[in-house]
Amino acid sequence: xxxxxxxxxxxxxxxxxxxxxxxxxxxxxxxxxxxxxxxxxxxxxxxxxxxxxxxxxxxxxxxxxxxxxxxxxxxxxxxxxxxxxxxxxxxxxxxxxxxxxxxxxxxxxxxxxxxxxxxxxxxxxxxxxxxxxxxxxxxxxxxxxxxxxxxxxxxxxxxxxxxxxxxxxxxxxxxxxxxxxxxxxxxxxxxxxxxxxxxxxxxxxxxxxxxxxxxxxxxxxxxxxxxxxxxxxxxxxxxxxxxxxxxxxxxxxxxxxxxxxxxxxxxxxxxxxxxxxxxxxxxxxxxxxxxxxxxxxxxxxxxxxxxxxxxxxxxxxxxxxxxxxxxxxxxxxxxxxxxxxxxxxxxxxxxxxxxxxxxxxxxxxxxxxxxxxxxxxxxxxxxxxxxxxxxxxxxxxxxxxxxxxxxxxxxxxxxxxxxxxxxxxxxxxxxxxxxxxxxxxxxxxxxxxxxxxxxxxxxxxxxxxxxxxxxxxxxxxxxxxxxxxxxxxxxxxxxxxxxxxxxxxxxxxxxxxxxxxxxxxxxxxxxxxxxxxxxxxxxxxxxxxxxxxxxxxxxxxxxxxxxxxxxxxxxxxxxxxxxxxxxxxxxxxxxxxxxxxxxxxxxxxxxxxxxxxxxxxxxxxxxxxxxx
Amino acid sequence: xxxxxxxxxxxxxxxxxxxxxxxxxxxxxxxxxxxxxxxxxxxxxxxxxxxxxxxxxxxxxxxxxxxxxxxx
Numbered sequence: 001x002x003x004x005x006x007x008x009x010x011x012x013x014x015x016x017x018x019x020x021x022x023x024x025x026x027x028x029x030x031x032x033x034x035x036x037x038x039x040x041x042x043x044x045x046x047x048x049x050x051x052x053x054x055x056x057x058x059x060x061x062x063x064x065x066x067x068x069x070x071x072x073x074x075x076x077x078x079x080x081x082x083x084x085x086x087x088x089x090x091x092x093x094x095x096x097x098x099x100x101x102x103x104x105x106x107x108x109x110x111x112x113x114x115x116x117x118x119x120x121x122x123x124x125x126x127x128x129x130x131x132x133x134x135x136x137x138x139x140x141x142x143x144x145x146x147x148x149x150x151x152x153x154x155x156x157x158x159x160x161x162x163x164x165x166x167x168x169x170x171x172x173x174x175x176x177x178x179x180x181x182x183x184x185x186x187x188x189x190x191x192x193x194x195x196x197x198x199x200x201x202x203x204x205x206x207x208x209x210x211x212x213x214x215x216x217x218x219x220x221x222x223x224x225x226x227x228x229x230x231x232x233x234x235x236x237x238x239x240x241x242x243x244x245x246x247x248x249x250x251x252x253x254x255x256x257x258x259x260x261x262x263x264x265x266x267x268x269x270x271x272x273x274x275x276x277x278x279x280x281x282x283x284x285x286x287x288x289x290x291x292x293x294x295x296x297x298x299x300x301x302x303x304x305x306x307x308x309x310x311x312x313x314x315x316x317x318x319x320x321x322x323x324x325x326x327x328x329x330x331x332x333x334x335x336x337x338x339x340x341x342x343x344x345x346x347x348x349x350x351x352x353x354x355x356x357x358x359x360x361x362x363x364x365x366x367x368x369x370x371x372x373x374x375x376x377x378x379x380x381x382x383x384x385x386x387x388x389x390x391x392x393x394x395x396x397x398x399x400x401x402x403x404x405x406x407x408x409x410x411x412x413x414x415x416x417x418x419x420x421x422x423x424x425x426x427x428x429x430x431x432x433x434x435x436x437x438x439x440x441x442x443x444x445x446x447x448x449x450x451x452x453x454x455x456x457x458x459x460x461x462x463x464x465x466x467x468x469x470x471x472x473x474x475x476x477x478x479x480x481x482x483x484x485x486x487x488x489x490x491x492x493x494x495x496x497x498x499x500x501x502x503x504x505x506x507x508x509x510x511x512x513x514x515x516x517x518x519x520x521x522x523x524x525x526x527x528x529x530x531x532x533x534x535x536x537x538x539x540x541x542x543x544x545x546x547x548x549x550x551x552x553x554x555x556x557x558x559x560x561x562x563x564x565x566x567x568x569x570x571x572x573x574x575x576x577x578x579x580x581x582x583x584x585x586x587x588x589x590x591x592x593x594x595x596x597x598x599x600x601x602x603x604x605x606x607x608x609x610x611x612x613x614x615x616x617x618x619x620x621x622x623x624x625x626x627x628x
Numbered sequence: 629x630x631x632x633x634x635x636x637x638x639x640x641x642x643x644x645x646x647x648x649x650x651x652x653x654x655x656x657x658x659x660x661x662x663x664x665x666x667x668x669x670x671x672x673x674x675x676x677x678x679x680x681x682x683x684x685x686x687x688x689x690x691x692x693x694x695x696x697x698x699x700x
Contacts, residue, residue, distance in 0.1 A: 057692070293640075296664040
């Protein structure tokens with residue numbers, strides 16, 4: 001609680017006690033009026049001052065002015081009939097309780113969300129020329145400086161590790177709880193927490209350009225991009241207050257006049273009282289606060305889960321997603337080639353991999369990398385010599401005296417090995433020992449383990465259509481799509497064809513409200529990301545281009561997060577709509593009941609403050625998205 | 629030119645009023661008030677001095693909501 005909140009809470013408590021006490025005091029006339037004015041002024045003096053400012057600045061629809069008018073009017077009526085002043089004081093009291101609660105709840109959620117995003121590093125340990133460690137502001141560290149990160153500290157700036165090995169906790173960035181092991185040559189992303197080892201980094205970016213600054217900037221500014229719901233409620237509030245005030249004036253004058261003309265008693269008091277009730281209901285705060293608060297909480301909760309949403313408007317559009325278009329490589333598949341099958345002849349599987357890895361020992365070709373990855377202990381004491389690369393064919397080498405050929409079918413034919421074809425899709429690497437065929441190894445891109453489940457979840461959460469776009473061959477694309485459960489596949493596309501396909505899908509959607517989402521890995525697909533209704537870039541940790549082009553950024557590359565992002569957006573928008581309907585509904589109901597005289601001022605102010613409190617509590621629910 | 633300013637205001641509707649008032653101020657191309665982060669992002673017209681414009685903005689905001697402040 002800040003000072004202002006504390007002071008207001010004390011005012012609220014004192015006024016409540018005074019009002020209760022005055023109930024037991026039997027006085028009348030002027031003394032009663034004076035006694036009751038004490039709590040009224042304690043609770044309402046700031047409103048009255050603001051009301052006066054409102055008049056001075058010609059702000060006819062200032063809430064404080066309306067609240068002051070309603071309560072002063074009620075007091076005047078009570079004075080006229082020597083009636084009850086409690087009502088006017090109660091209106092002021094509950095209005096203040098509402099304001100207090102709003103200020104407290106908003107302050108609390110502001111703090112909550114900034115705690116969620118507590119990834120801002122406070123300092124960097126800079127090593128100077130003499131090897132001394134100086135604690136400096138991260139902003140002062142230049143590119144190429146060497147900094148040291150101790151266990152328990154945050155990596156302050158993006159950099160490459162030059163010394164040391166450690167595990168990094170990336171959960172603040174990605175929501176992923178498994179630590180990432182890094183050593184010399186690996187990139188350390190700012191915002192990660194160093195768990196156990198001391199590491200030295202050579203910085204590759206300035207602090208302002210580092211991942212952590214980008215993310216904070218993005219999340220902090222996200223709620224400035226306002227959604228349609230917010231625009232609607234802002235416009236509604238702009239019309240609502242004047243409309244209610246004019247109806248209040250009409251209610252005070254027209255019915256009594258009509259009664260007079262028709263020869264009945266005008267009942268001025270009754271109608272003025274009802275008009276004052278209208279003024280109490282005219283404050284739009286309950287409507288206006290709950291919408292930005294919901295979006296703020298939704299965006300905050302999502303970023304905790306590693307889903308960065310760049311604006312309230314994108315959160316809103318994402319909730320309307322009906323079609324999800326995936327890029328294949330790097331999004332649904334790992335985008336790295338792996339050994340997926342080994343078919344040996346007259347030798348065992350490990351033996352075949354062993355030989356292939358030896359022959360590829362010095363090659364940097366992606367295929368060589370994946371062969372070595374499949375046999376990690378390649379550097380044993382086998383004797384590998386006379387390595388010779390035969391361009392367009394493969395590699396030949398001597399391993400423990402045997403001549404080994406590793407390559408394509410042309411290489412096999414050239415050495416006279418009788419190779420056999422393979423039914424698997426992918427790149428087939430054949431191996432011959434001393435000119436005799438020894439079998440083949442299949443290398444292909446592999447589907448991510450969670451892709452299938454991710455697509456299933458998307459469908460379960462109401463996505464009508466899933467589409468895969470890829471530059472790969474038809475067969476490979478079809479196979480992956482079948483395995484994952486994708487509805488439609490478009491293969492052999494050039495990057496510009498992907499844009500055309502997404503445009504086609506946008507044009508052919510059933511209704512304007514259905515939105516098309518494109519998910520890519522941010523490499524080469526920036527045009528598609530920006531063309532789709534919503535572009536989601538995944539695995540974007542450290543990739544500036546992707547963060548730039550996308551509307552939603554997934555910090556890691558798990559496709560499950562796509563369904564999660566959509567669910568978060570749906571939950572948030574459901575809360576927004578609940579709040580809009582609920583708040584407007586109750587207000588209109590109270591206006592009707594007030595006009596016919598069923599609702600008195602007590603009910604009006606209860607409804608007003610109650611609606612606001614419920615709407616705020618409901619809005620805060622948008623923060624809880626962990627189990628979606 | 630775009631600049632971001634810290635603001636102080638108590639209610640969401642008042643923040644909306646400030647936004648409206650800021651947008652009506654001469655020299656302001658576009659202003660967005662974010663109640664949740666208590667920030668005002670102002671895009672200025674070409675060739676104006678932000679400081680003088682912001683003084684006007686503050687004056688106009690105080691007119692619609694006497695209890696607000698902008699820090700610059």
